[in-house]
Amino acid sequence: MVNLCVIGAGRVGKHHTSVITRRIPKGRVVGIYDKDQELTREVASEFGIRAYSSIEEIGEDPTVDAVIITTPTFTHHSIATYFMSKKKHVFCEKPLAITLEEAYDMKRVLENSGVKFQIGFMRRFDSGFREAKEIIENGLLGDIMSIRSITRGPGLPPEWAWDVEKSNGFLAEVNSHDFDSVRWLCDSEFVEVFAYGKARKEKKILEKYPDFYDTSVVSFLLENETIGVIEGSCPVEYGYDARVEVLGTKGLLMIGDVQDHQSVLFCETAKKSVRKTIGGWRDRFKEAYILELENFIESILNDKEPSPSIEDGIKALEAVIAANKSIKEGRPVKIEEVRK
Template identity: 40%
Template structure:
């Protein structure tokens, strides 16, 4: 299989979709991007022109009928993931699915079952597991250099105001899904354990337009967790913070601590005559995890060619969705939820 090229089709040509598309088009060995599908014709046309490919569809089903395509990347709103993934599996296409994996645990299980039945790979796009700093930190933890892990704290805060469709928690699963899925997976990865208890609080502080029709919407959330192995976890998430894109992690052990997170887009600090210093805060996840996206895409192709299990599986995606659902239940009821 070493000399084989994996032919890929992109389903969803938005911001994240095009990151994957550019990687597969020009930077991933043994991969070729051959088609794009998106319900918006303008998105399809723009993608075809930028990527210099010819096959574009407004219906993803037409892309799945293309026998040349070996695998698909699903980068659509979460509520469509299950439907598309099952159809892709039936068509014999391997699947790289962006997070969140699905809306419910039941949908995740349907996706897992379809991938197993039709013998295709199912990888969930938690790209932080492929980030060089994150993987180095995992090696440090596994080597016992900070002793036993006691607590993992992770935050993701984005500068953008949520899209209006995100206001309906029933359709988006809220910021815990859209923003904090990566943090949930980070806690699972570094603790090596599953969430046991979850307590979450949310509030709407920056989105006044949502308050009348969607009183349950929150743009700020904090979540405290207990793990099956006795470790502790904390997550905070926010949308519309304006100051930049902020993703940081602390891993506290019995003999030390690891700090993860790059906040500067340019490694430069300017000191001015008014005795104030200035640093440019990074404003986009697209910059911060650019290399991690590429490593993730390369690994997806490699797992197809070598016929091995993906490093991030459907089970990983499902467990994150389980915590999202429990967190939202905790936000709405004010109760501690036991998973």
């Protein structure tokens, strides 16, 4: 049994607490912490767990084996490095960090700590993505010619994510999964990106945050000469839309759908059909969220290195930072330009 404490009592923190409590018998959430202590007590009461009053209280608690970090990205470095120094295993939500300096320091602390670290790229655990990966690895698709990955969210991320300088913008908060999925499916690293980002829907935000964008397109080249595109938009309101298309020399793979195929298909007499769209990330990747946390817990129990790793988080962050640099400077940017 692994005793875990959740850091952050917002939507994601509460969701992970629910998943472990209800679906993963080898893990036990013993407590939760959020700087909003009223929220901490509320969620703790709901799940019958301890409400911690500080990060340090958790770090000094010998009954806590691991933590799950779901707080805003700008807190990841300080929280993760603290807990790793206290010999607590760490599951950290994406994006890994804000800067590469932070990310490299997290890796350094991890290597000196001897604990396990997993980054929250749950798409690797989705059945559709895994089936696609298997098809590619077995050579059934041939050589990958191009890949297109889309993530569009129904609502706006929180305000702190609107400031690109402080958050890396929506390419980090929304499209980090796309950058990771591309690397993972193609088994190749980013070489160069060329990106556009514009505020096409929430233009009023530009008054406070001039670099804000709600719509982005990133074209890229991988080391194995695959070319591709990543698209992101938030908010789109029509639903949660996460899809990937992979073109190979022997065929085409399409992962995901905007329609909720578990819902009723209503065919009207006017010769049209209606089906609900997928409402949100919790619906689209329901099973993947369970499997990624099971993977983290099993890695602790069996003393195995978890995947996706901190290095996967660094590689995605490099591409995000390069894409934001491309948007700002209006030119292609090689990944080696942003590496430290």
